[in-house]
Amino acid sequence: MTNHTQHQRFSANLGFLWADLPLPDAIRAAKAAGFDAVECHWPYDTPPSDVLAALKETGLTMLGLNTVRGNPGENGLSALPGREDEARAAIDQALTYGFEIGAGAVHVMAGFAEGPEADAAFADNLRYACSKAADMGMTILIEPLNSYDAPGYYLKTSRQAVTIIERLNLPNLKLMFDCYHLQIMEGDLSRRLTACLPHIGHVQIASVPDRGAPDHGELHYPHIYAHLATLGWDHPLGAEYKPNGPTDATLAWLQQEKRT
Numbered sequence: 001m002t003n004h005t006q007h008q009r010f011s012a013n014l015g016f017l018w019a020d021l022p023l024p025d026a027i028r029a030a031k032a033a034g035f036d037a038v039e040c041h042w043p044y045d046t047p048p049s050d051v052l053a054a055l056k057e058t059g060l061t062m063l064g065l066n067t068v069r070g071n072p073g074e075n076g077l078s079a080l081p082g083r084e085d086e087a088r089a090a091i092d093q094a095l096t097y098g099f100e101i102g103a104g105a106v107h108v109m110a111g112f113a114e115g116p117e118a119d120a121a122f123a124d125n126l127r128y129a130c131s132k133a134a135d136m137g138m139t140i141l142i143e144p145l146n147s148y149d150a151p152g153y154y155l156k157t158s159r160q161a162v163t164i165i166e167r168l169n170l171p172n173l174k175l176m177f178d179c180y181h182l183q184i185m186e187g188d189l190s191r192r193l194t195a196c197l198p199h200i201g202h203v204q205i206a207s208v209p210d211r212g213a214p215d216h217g218e219l220h221y222p223h224i225y226a227h228l229a230t231l232g233w234d235h236p237l238g239a240e241y242k243p244n245g246p247t248d249a250t251l252a253w254l255q256q257e258k259r260t
């Protein structure tokens, strides 16, 4: 039973939802299912004109996309010392593609790294990304990932991300608050959402610990939705979960939220 009055809106993360469909068809499927927006991971194999056509046809907005991960086994380039040229090429690629399809944000992926040289590389690459993104009216997101799924990933906690955001003090540098990752790493999500709110650019959801639909597991999402409503959060929440079957068969939670 939900207890919130303000409806949250939801964005389908097409990196996971309808991942078996070509991206334009996944956008159409998200619209048919009742999502309010879409987001993706790595759309680069699809011509941006095809994505744009599907967005126009459905009236949905693509909220964001990721920079490429790099070589096989890598998970981003921007905190890797000595890889600045590749990191910036990845940032340029994401911003150009994102701008063309009207996406508001690019998630700059840090990669597997640690230590002072990684800190410096990440800061320099974020300054570069934010300056270019500002010229395009876009936001740069950084996202802590949990250490079970991404052991050794540079960004591990919201605390670390907020420290970077506050130190760099760039108006278009924001936190991707993925409830799934942050529940695993830090918990205390209600207080953490409140504390991080000024720095949050996007919120994502999935069940914990299995990263399924947000209707089971250790997080009670109706509470999170209500809490976000009290904080005045009104951007669509990114449904970034791994369907345990055909995506359309996993959407009871969305239909329930639309009914409340």
Ligand SMILES: O=C(O)C(=O)[C@@H](O)CO
Pocket (backbone or CB within 6 Å): 041, 066, 107, 143, 145, 178, 181, 204, 240
């Ligand atoms: O894994 C996540 O969570 C994401 O949001 C991806 O964009 C990063 O792999």
Ligand SMILES: [Mg+2]
Pocket (backbone or CB within 6 Å): 143, 178, 204, 240
């Ligand atoms: Mg995420």
